[in-house]
Amino acid sequence: MKIFQCGHCGHALYFENHLCENCGHLSGFRDTDRKMLTFNPNTQTALISDREQREYKYCKNKIHEVCNWVIDKDSDEEFCTACQFNRTIPNLTDVNNYEKWKELEIAKHRLIYQLQKIGLSLSSKIKDNDGFCFDFVTQQNDPSLMTGHANGVITILLREADAILREQMRKQFLEPYRTLIGHLRHEVGHYYWNRLILTDKEALSQFRSIFGDERQDYGEALKAYYKMGAPEYWQNTFISKYATSHPWEDWAETWAHYLHIMDMVETAYFFGVDVKPKNLDDETTTKVSFDPYTETDFSAIVDVSIPLSFAVNSINRAMGLQDVYPFVIRPAVVEKMTFIHQLLLPKR
Incomplete structure (x- = not known):
């Protein structure tokens, strides 16, 4: 930003x-x-x-x-513009609901800023059935109600904004990273798959060659994932374990991480960040000299993001905090992100 x-x-x-x-x-x-x-x-x-x-x-x-x-x-x-996407907000007479909603709104506004910066078409489902909207809700007595996306409706459970519970869930699912902005970026990725891939034969063909065939049974794929877990050596071709469950989830996870990297590099650019570590080789040195949203070559963005993430991770560790970006981006994942980058370039 x-x-x-x-x-x-x-x-x-x-x-x-x-x-x-x-x-x-x-x-x-x-x-x-x-x-x-x-x-x-x-x-x-x-x-x-x-x-x-x-x-x-x-x-x-x-x-x-x-x-x-x-x-x-x-x-x-x-x-x-951002708040027009709210279809449902929680009961604000509950003080706990209010504080969690406030955290969700911070993440949502940053998401809308980024989607606008990319140049994507933004329309609220409240006014346009082809648009998307947010339901920020509590689960109450409905265990079937979960965070997710369906036909443009992005449901986010308020409990995701509970930092303690979110950390417990992160450990339960063996995730290195779990944030509100990550959830929103992931779920809106499902919406844009429908808008950018499903309606474009050429893009769909490319998607299947890179991510796999999404026509495989989604429910059965998730059952298999939760029973068997991720395959061995999943890190070579996927950004996360969950991405291995189905091509749709691989897309949404990769989309979210693409947005993470773009936002990180954009922020570093506006701060004029240079990474010049002492007594280390050139692989950990970089100068963030461009706005990533104006760069056509995604490999250039990746090249600056790697030493940049190493630097900010090191600062976090110095403060006793978790890594800001605890992921290794392998060539197969770069190919997937490059596909997304090229797909979005005409939108700018």
């Missing part, structure tokens, strides 16, 4: 900031050009941007402090 600045004092802002911590001016993200606007907090009657002197309004979800996106004052919309 890019770096944002206060339009009043120039102080650096996070994507989620509702105000500048330096000067106190209000802040709001305008998604049409991916800019953070700032506003005089002492003006009670209007939200007028510091630099442009244009009037805006906050997304209706600002009242819950889960959204800082702004809309043109005269727009008929009450919710911003």
Whole structure:
């Protein structure tokens, strides 16, 4: 993600900031050009941007402090582009629900930012049956209700936002990595398989040659996976164990990791990150000198992501934390990600 600045004092802002911590001016993200606007907090009657002197309004979800996106004052919309994808939100009278929903909204807004940056078609299923939407729900007394995707509806159980439970589930399933943004990227990948692959004969043929034939029985494939586990030496051709279960899951897992890498490299680019370790060979040295969304050669993106992830993993270990990106990207996985990259290039 890019770096944002206060339009009043120039102080650096996070994507989620509702105000500048330096000067106190209000802040709001305008998604049409991916800019953070700032506003005089002492003006009670209007939200007028510091630099442009244009009037805006906050997304209706600002009242819950889960959204800082702004809309043109005269727009008929009450919710911003990102929040228009919410079909179901949890019961907010439950304080625990609210805190978990807030974490989900942070991940969702970052996902929508990235999909917009790629240039993908975004439409809410609430208005367009071909679009997608989110149901952020509790399982309650329905054990069949699970996190997943079906016909454009992305269901995320609130328990995924419980850090303790998420860590327990990560250990239970022997996963090296489990995050909210990872779940959202994975599930939206299923939606875009339907939009980008299923409707394109050439893309479908290429997909089957790289990922396998998705026409094999999905339910039986998952049963076999949960009974037998991943095959031996799965690391040579898959990004994760779960990716081995079925070509659809291989696509969704690879898609999610593709988005992880693109976001990591973009962030490093805007921070001007150079990795120059002392007394090590060139394999751990890199200069992130380009925005990955403008790069046609995915191998160039991979080449900078490897030493970059090694560096940030090392920093995390110095703080007693888990690796930011605990994965090894083998050539077969690079081929799969390259297919995704080439598929998305015309969208930019």
